[in-house]
Amino acid sequence: MEFNNFANSILKWYACHKKKFGWRETKDPYKILISEILLHKTDSQKVEKVYPKFIEKFPTVYYLYQAESEEIDNLIKDIGLFYRGQRLKRIAEQIVNEFNGNIPVSKEDLMSLYGVGEYISNAVLCFAFKKRMPIVDTNVIRVYGRAFNVKSLKSRPRTDKGMWDFAEKMLPKRNYVGYNYALLDFASDICRAKNPLCEICPIKSICVYQKEGVKNEGRTAVLHESPVGNKTDGVDDVARGKKVAPSPLKMQSLRVITVPSLIFIRPDFSGPPRRSFVQICLWQTPYTPKSLYKITV
Numbered sequence: 001m002e003f004n005n006f007a008n009s010i011l012k013w014y015a016c017h018k019k020k021f022g023w024r025e026t027k028d029p030y031k032i033l034i035s036e037i038l039l040h041k042t043d044s045q046k047v048e049k050v051y052p053k054f055i056e057k058f059p060t061v062y063y064l065y066q067a068e069s070e071e072i073d074n075l076i077k078d079i080g081l082f083y084r085g086q087r088l089k090r091i092a093e094q095i096v097n098e099f100n101g102n103i104p105v106s107k108e109d110l111m112s113l114y115g116v117g118e119y120i121s122n123a124v125l126c127f128a129f130k131k132r133m134p135i136v137d138t139n140v141i142r143v144y145g146r147a148f149n150v151k152s153l154k155s156r157p158r159t160d161k162g163m164w165d166f167a168e169k170m171l172p173k174r175n176y177v178g179y180n181y182a183l184l185d186f187a188s189d190i191c192r193a194k195n196p197l198c199e200i201c202p203i204k205s206i207c208v209y210q211k212e213g214v215k216n217e218g219r220t221a222v223l224h225e226s227p228v229g230n231k232t233d234g235v236d237d238v239a240r241g242k243k244v245a246p247s248p249l250k251m252q253s254l255r256v257i258t259v260p261s262l263i264f265i266r267p268d269f270s271g272p273p274r275r276s277f278v279q280i281c282l283w284q285t286p287y288t289p290k291s292l293y294k295i296t297v
């Protein structure tokens with residue numbers, strides 16, 4: 001019952017507060033796919049400035065296919081993530097060569113595209129092809145975590161099947177496209193990572209965080225472990241929309257173990273908390289050559 005209340009309240013809120021973005025005004029799957037790739041780990045306000053220029057320059061996948069890599073890189077350099085240009089180029093090549101220039105309609109085919117994982121494939125299926133698919137990113141996890149006190153024990157909750165199953169259950173039978181957009185806007189504007197606006201929140205009457213003061217960020221991840229099997233859209237914990245602040249790590253001691261090319265950090269619950277800051281750089285996959293973590297130990 002509370003699930004229905006949640007969906008209805010979010011949709012009602014969205015009806016008055018929806019954000020207008022170019023990628024929400026189009027039905028063209030190519031343009032929607034492009035927007036999702038640009039939005040990956042990037043603030044929507046930044047993407048908003050680049051997206052119209054990108055679409056003007058590369059209005060179809062064939063334009064992108066024929067583009068020089070430098071042209072793409074130059075156009076999107078202001079929104080960061082230098083690898084994104086290469087990703088766009090390779091995706092265009094795949095779509096032209098393997099899918100006859102059409103954006104794939106099946107999840108399996110979408111996920112075969114270079115750098116496309118669960119989130120982007122579901123977003124394209126939902127927003128472009130109107131399929132009833134859930135979306136789960138760091139912001140969505142935060143909202144569900146606070147509202148319903150659901151928490152993933154995985155180090156990367158976005159890859160937790162349980163979290164995706166929960167998100168699927170939350171999807172209304174109708175207007176699931178609006179619901180997914182609503183969830184993103186709600187997470188960005190009301191249930192913000194820092195200083196959520198609980199006073200004016202439309203779901204405060206059912207929110208566990210508000211009712212019980214549960215400080216649950218929906219994730220307990222500290223650092224990377226091995227991926228749990230399903231392909232993700234890149235690897236890190238910065239959501240679309242607003243950048244999410246690093247999860248507040250619990251005060252606890254951490255034990256550092258080094259092996260030839262990787263660093264693992266694991267929580268060690270014994271021993272007293274210590275106060276100092278450690279910054280660690282990890283070299284990871286081709287998608288994210290560098291990640292920086294600030295860890296309180």
Ligand code: SF4
Nearest residue numbers: 191196198201207210
């Ligand atoms: S009441 Fe506060 S914590 Fe709960 S969903 Fe609303 S903004 Fe988020």
